Amino acid sequence: MTEYWLLIVSAVFVSNIVLARYLGNCPFLGVSNRMDTATGMSMAVVFVTVLATVITWLVQNYVLVPFELEYLQTIAFILVIASLVQFVEMFLQKFVPALYRSLGIFLPLITTNCAVLGVAVLATQHDDWSFVKILVFAFASGLGFGLALVLLTGVRERLAVAPVPVHLKGMPVGLVTAGMLALAFLGFIGMV
Amino acid sequence: MSVMQEFTKGLWKEVPPFRLVLGLCPVLAVTTAASNGLGMGLATTFVLVCSNTIISLLRSIIPGKVRIAAFIVVIASFVVIVELTMQAYFYPLYKILGIFIPLIVVNCIILGRAEAFASKNSLIPSVADGLGMGLGFTISLTFLGGVRELLGAGTVFGYALMGSSFQPFEVMVKPPGAFLCLGLILGLMNFISAKK
Numbered sequence: 001m002t003e004y005w006l007l008i009v010s011a012v013f014v015s016n017i018v019l020a021r022y023l024g025n026c027p028f029l030g031v032s033n034r035m036d037t038a039t040g041m042s043m044a045v046v047f048v049t050v051l052a053t054v055i056t057w058l059v060q061n062y063v064l065v066p067f068e069l070e071y072l073q074t075i076a077f078i079l080v081i082a083s084l085v086q087f088v089e090m091f092l093q094k095f096v097p098a099l100y101r102s103l104g105i106f107l108p109l110i111t112t113n114c115a116v117l118g119v120a121v122l123a124t125q126h127d128d129w130s131f132v133k134i135l136v137f138a139f140a141s142g143l144g145f146g147l148a149l150v151l152l153t154g155v156r157e158r159l160a161v162a163p164v165p166v167h168l169k170g171m172p173v174g175l176v177t178a179g180m181l182a183l184a185f186l187g188f189i190g191m192v
Numbered sequence: 193m194s195v196m197q198e199f200t201k202g203l204w205k206e207v208p209p210f211r212l213v214l215g216l217c218p219v220l221a222v223t224t225a226a227s228n229g230l231g232m233g234l235a236t237t238f239v240l241v242c243s244n245t246i247i248s249l250l251r252s253i254i255p256g257k258v259r260i261a262a263f264i265v266v267i268a269s270f271v272v273i274v275e276l277t278m279q280a281y282f283y284p285l286y287k288i289l290g291i292f293i294p295l296i297v298v299n300c301i302i303l304g305r306a307e308a309f310a311s312k313n314s315l316i317p318s319v320a321d322g323l324g325m326g327l328g329f330t331i332s333l334t335f336l337g338g339v340r341e342l343l344g345a346g347t348v349f350g351y352a353l354m355g356s357s358f359q360p361f362e363v364m365v366k367p368p369g370a371f372l373c374l375g376l377i378l379g380l381m382n383f384i385s386a387k388k
Binding site: 019020021022023024025026029071072073074075077078079082112113114117118121122125165167168171172173174175176178179180182183186 | 215216217220221260261264265268269271272275276291292294295297298299300303363366367368369370371372374375376378379380382383386
């Protein structure tokens with residue numbers, strides 16, 4: 001049990017996928033303007049990351065490795081993720097419209113999110129992990145993304161009404177803020 | 193726009209990632225050293241030019257509804273080529289760039305140029321656009337890598353430029369430094385563009 005907690009703490013804080021592993025920066029900076037879009041995006045990322053990692057892990061271990069097709073990993077994974085997102089969108093629209101409406105536009109946007117493909121590829125690099133560990137890793141990575149995103153949005157909402165120098169307004173000061181956040185998270189190294 | 197203009201716009205006016213804020217993941221991750229930035233930039237340029245070429249040639253054949261999927265398949269194929277080539281001939285760089293080589297496939301610049309330009313323009317302008325954007329991206333990455341490497345390790349391309357008493361500003365080669373440097377450079381470019 002402790003190893004799962006360690007895994008969660010490590011994926012959320014120590015190796016936060018956006019602040020320490022540089023994955024998922026585009027949406028991180030793109031939707032951190034308002035809190036409601038940020039929370040929507042976080043939920044969507046957690047949801048898609050878990051599903052995508054699980055399916056790509058199955059593809060890797062039951063299709064690519066047995067047939068010695070590992071070099072096709074990139075193409076296979078991206079096609080899996082793109083189709084998965086398409087399928088999930090249609091499924092949600094039909095059967096769980098409330099969730100579909102709250103996730104909104106972010107679902108298709110996540111296909112080209114490097115966080116999802118990145119976590120999927122990272123998961124395959126741990127050959128010795130059990131399926132449950134992969135699941136926990138994917139979930140915790142998504143949570144870490146959500147945490148970082150919500151934190152940055154909170155600060156950026158305040159910055160939008162603060163007297164920032166004109167050339168730094170918007171993206172530059174957002175990036176500097178993200179840097180401060182990353183600096184804070186650096187302090188978690190050595191915790192696990 | 194003339195072919196020359198298509199090429200040069202990617203070098204300053206619409207240079208990714210500084211002006212065209214796209215494809216940030218590899219920018220922040222690989223610019224820990226100037227040579228890494230250069231390597232990643234060249235790999236991305238190769239994929240961008242090749243995919244722009246193919247997509248421009250096939251633009252009248254690809255059906256509208258499946259175009260994004262088709263673009264992704266084309267781009268992914270070239271990324272696999274680059275991946276295998278790097279694994280064979282540039283192994284140290286391959287190890288450093290790590291998972292960001294397969295992540296070129298979701299680099300918004302490549303998909304963005306395919307969607308916005310290559311699918312609507314003929315071959316030569318598309319190649320020029322890809323080449324310009326790619327080279328601009330490469331120069332930006334090398335520059336950012338150079339700044340971070342200089343401040344974080346005192347060297348540029350491995351050549352020690354600062355004196356021996358220089359205490360490296362190590363946070364620069366770590367994630368916080370990446371965000372900080374990029375933010376400040378973006379601010380600087382806003383300043384320069386405003387002055388013109």
